[in-house]
Every structure is written in structure tokens, then in C-alpha cells.
Amino acid sequence: MFDTSKEKLEAAAVKHLRQFIERIERLEEEKKGIADDVRDVYSEAKSNGYDTKTMRKIVALRRMEAHTRQESDALLETYREALGLL
């Protein structure tokens, strides 16, 4: 599909690569758009009198709690595997 020498890509490979790159860039744009939305929500909240620092901590805490739960499930699963109880 590509030659292993470090010299050149086939024209088709270049095209293919370009498509991958462009797909990624489109996705990154979307991602950025959403990040902007998040920012907007915070600033809307702020202009409604809420303390964004507190809000950010709440969000962070809840995210951590979710992760902890996930991790604890994963641990259980790992136990099962280790003990051959699947």
C-alpha cells in the first residue's frame, strides 16, 4: 500500500492520506466548536450570577466519581479474569 523506502508515496497513497488528514481536521473543528459551546454555557451561567469556579469543580468532581465507578467495575472484571470466573 505504501513503499517502505522513505522516499516517495504513490499518488494514490498521497490522496488517501490527504483524505485521512482532512477527516481528522473536520473532526477537530467540530470538537473545537463544542468546546466553544461549553465556554458559552459557563459564561451564560456566570451572567446569571453563578460562580463558574465552583461549577468547574462540581463538573470535575462528578467526572472523577464516574471514573472511580468505572475503575471499580473494571477492577471487579479483572478479579474475575484473574480468578477464572468469567
Place this chain on the structure above:
Amino acid sequence: MFDTSKEKLEAAAVKHLRQFIERIERLEEEKKGIADDVRDVYSEAKSNGYDTKTMRKIVALRRMEAHTRQESDALLETYREALGLL
């Protein structure tokens, strides 16, 4: 939003706050989904024989160039305004 005693939030304020938090969490989920998509594209590219590390560099480079170009454009715009050439 805080009541004057600064000790408690009105029930309505709590509800409102919760809605903000949830909007943010939904957006963050979407963002994560897209990040996962990006991952997938990279790994698809990899399984097609492309070097993802290089690809990442390309993406970073193009992002930088876009950024630089934007700044140049903004500067040009500023000059135009300053010179009344809009």
C-alpha cells in the same frame, strides 16, 4: 442567585444550576465522542500503513499554519481599518 444570608440557594436557583451543569456534561460527552472518532481515524490510517506519529505532526503543522495565516489576516485587517481602506 445567592440569597442575602449567603448561606443557601433557592430551590429554583439549584434547579437552574443543575441545568447548566447538565448542559455542560452533555457537551463534554459529545466532545469525548468526537475525540474517540479522531482516535478511530488514526487507527484506521495506521492499519492502512500510514505512520500516525507523522500524521499528527502534519495536523499540528497545518493547524499552526492556519493560525499564523489567521493572524496575518487579522493584522492586515487592522491596518486597513487604521488606514480607512475598508
Place this chain on the structure above:
Amino acid sequence: MFDTSKEKLEAAAVKHLRQFIERIERLEEEKKGIADDVRDVYSEAKSNGYDTKTMRKIVALRRMEAHTRQESDALLETYREALGLL
């Protein structure tokens, strides 16, 4: 202490900088040494019949729990600040 032009550092400044670098490098070496110790403990545990994957998950989970607790304390603190209850 240093001149802002990007041209040269005084000999004294160079020496000072070198000392900072060397302190850092010493610390990094220590850190690496400890990381090696950790690896050794895992492999000792493994050779005693324990499943290291499970162990790693346990460690990760406990670390997360600690973080969650910390985060939750931080949140409380932030509430206090936001509400002027310090």
C-alpha cells in the same frame, strides 16, 4: 539578572543555569530509580503468584478514590469562598 536580548548570558548566569539543570537531572535520576523499584515490587509480586494486572488496577482505583476525596474537599472549600463563609 539576565539580559532580555536573545544574545548572550553572562558567564555567571550560565553557571547558575547549569546548576539548576544539574539539580533537576539528579532529581530525575532519583525518580527513575524509584520507578525501577516499583517495577521490581511488581515483578516480585508476580513471582509470588499474584496477578499484576489486578494489582495495577487496585493501585489505580485507590489513587482515584484519594483524588476524589481531595476534589470533594476542594469543592467544599470553593463553596465556602463563593458564599463568603471563610
Place this chain on the structure above:
Amino acid sequence: MFDTSKEKLEAAAVKHLRQFIERIERLEEEKKGIADDVRDVYSEAKSNGYDTKTMRKIVALRRMEAHTRQESDALLETYREALGLL
């Protein structure tokens, strides 16, 4: 270490496991302590006017060079062995 039914760990094994975990956690704490020290050195350097980003690059570079040199030495050693020149 696991009993034959693969369902439970002996109390002694649990204790043993706990000890391994705790040793690891102690080591990780030490590691974190040192990482903090590194941070401190950087910020001390910064407050003395040095550019930490550059410093990080220097440290990385020297580490790489050390690594490269080690590899060359190892290679040389390998040659010697292969040629019976020890």
C-alpha cells in the same frame, strides 16, 4: 497463591498482597515527592529569570544524548564480545 477452587485468597495471601500494594504506594508517594521537587526547581529557576521551557528542552536533549551514548557503548560492547576482544 490462589486456592484451587480459584474463588478465594487465603487470609495470609491477602495480607501478603496488601503488603505489596502498600510498598508500591509508598514508592509512588516518594516518586511524587521528587516530581514536586523538580517542579520547585523549575519555578525557582523561573523566578531567577530563566526560561523554563528552554530548560526543559535542554534536559530532554541531554537525556537523549545520554541515551544515545549508552546505546553506542552497548553496541561497541556487543562487537567486542562478538569478536572475542573482551
Place this chain on the structure above:
DNA sequence: CACTGGAAAATGCCGC
């Protein structure tokens, strides 16, 4: 406007 802290990206590491 420099600094800190938090999010994102990149790199390196470990086990399979």
C-alpha cells in the same frame, strides 16, 4: 500582563 491551574496533545512504557 504574568502566573497558576486545568485541558489537550504527545511521548514513552508495559504487558500481551
Place this chain on the structure above:
DNA sequence: GCGGCATTTTCCAGTG
């Protein structure tokens, strides 16, 4: 050797 995971580094917004 590869994929996943942890660490590290870089970036950026918010803050004083």
C-alpha cells in the same frame, strides 16, 4: 510489535 495506559509536555483560559 501493537494497543492501551500512564506520564509528560504543551497550550490556553481565567485571575490578580
